[in-house]
Amino acid sequence: MPRPASPLIRYDSVISTSLEIIDAEGLEAFSLPRLARALNVRAPSLYHHFADKAEILRGVARAIVVETRMPDSRTTPNWIEWFVALSLNFRHAVLQHRNAAPVLLRFMPRDVLIRTYEQSARFLTAVGVPADQCVLLLDGLDKLTLGAAIAEAAKDPDEAGELFGTADPESEPTLANAVAQNRMSTEEVFAETVRSFLRGAAPYVPADAPPPDGLAGRTVADLRPSEAS
Template structure:
């Protein structure tokens, strides 16, 4: 069947329909014929906006990852809290579509976040964070946020005591006791992980700066 001379659907409609199919039926069920039928067009109509299935999945990844909002916070000494909220927003966007987690892992391009990177680097600079730490912070935040959020999406919801599943109190008494005393949900653990990373970067930097500024011991 020849491709129609004019697009019958919008690019955004294709992306939204793709997400709906993946949310309801899973990634394995997603195909171009099914997508076309779902929208009510012929398959060639999809090629007005996308070259192939991979191009659609890449757009889906961009859409989901880009749905997280940028926190409104003034630069200052509490700058890590900006990134904590940014990470939580990103996690929430991913967990809205857990069936799409493998798409994000495979198709999410790093250049999607270039604008956000520049924005956050500017925020770091205005907060007094040394420039040589920016790459460490931004790269670490991406790896930590993406990896943890995708893991939570694949594993599904858990409670404070089921963070580690199938723990046997008899053969694993210490881990069982640790779970019983844990006060954090998966979201809380994620939040504290991000916070520990960011404040840890600055503690290491301050310790290094202090060490370098101390005078060397006098030789005997």
């Protein structure tokens, strides 16, 4: 039997198909036999290319993260709004694949994210953040952004976009009133949370300090580890 002109199992096809299955059917439905059927191959054949299911899920997590777009400094007025935009872009990338969000908790591709951390650390230093304070800001942003995205993705579909939507006016009147008075969407609340964190963690940096240049239209995948801000 002649060999096919191109391999039946390609890395990018396996990862994209895996993500499609998880998006459409849920993480619980994903398995190597299910993936093999979608690829029209035998499940054991996958082991010639991947050590196990976990390796495929690592690729899925990477595929989600590299979709994150770097903000356009031409449309972000200052350093805080640049980080707000970056955080929103990451949140959007995760929420595009809600069913796959738990994969990020276990298989977050730190080797990819280190590119943004290095670029961000150089940028923070340039606007006046002392070296011994950079980790505080980077780790705080990391936890805020990932935590908020995972929490939003984990909501039931009928609760998506709601904040404390289950508050009962009878048993939780104060909370229910606060929810009724709130005029911000979940995205707006998240953005303001990031702003508040940055203002509080780095009050010595001028609010009008400019954003970094040269990253418009690029994604996390485009950054090189050695690239300066």
